[in-house]
């Protein structure tokens with residue numbers, strides 16, 4: 001009986017952990033690193049010049065393109081590729097995590 005209770009406890013813990021992971025699509029990434037990279041790569045400078053001075057509006061403008069976490073990752077990669085911004089491939093996910101925390105707020 002004791003062992004069964006322990007097993008149940010572990011199962012509950014495992015389910016809880018996977019639910020927590022789902023609530024944050026970029027759980028393994030660090031939004032603080034992303035914020036720094038986003039500034040260093042001058043993402044905002046270009047976006048701001050196109051959005052009347054407020055770069056954040058690129059992410060929140062009506063009809064903006066990114067609709068989910070996967071799309072966000074793709075769009076960050078797209079902009080990095082297209083603009084020649086100096087971002088290492090493994091850092092793209094940090095930037096996505098930052099933009100998600102700050103603007104998009106996708107749950108999964």
Ligand code: HEC
Nearest residue numbers: 041042043046058059064065066075076079080083085095
């Ligand atoms: C030289 C200009 C330029 C630079 C630099 C740039 N972008 Fe962009 N970005 C754009 C333009 C233009 C769009 C709008 C594209 C469209 O609507 O098709 C855009 C759109 C986006 C979007 C989609 C917004 C939405 O929801 O519609 C994301 C995300 C994004 N950029 C991320 C980045 C990141 C991260 C960087 C820096 C690594 C970056 N961009 C650098 C020009 C730039």
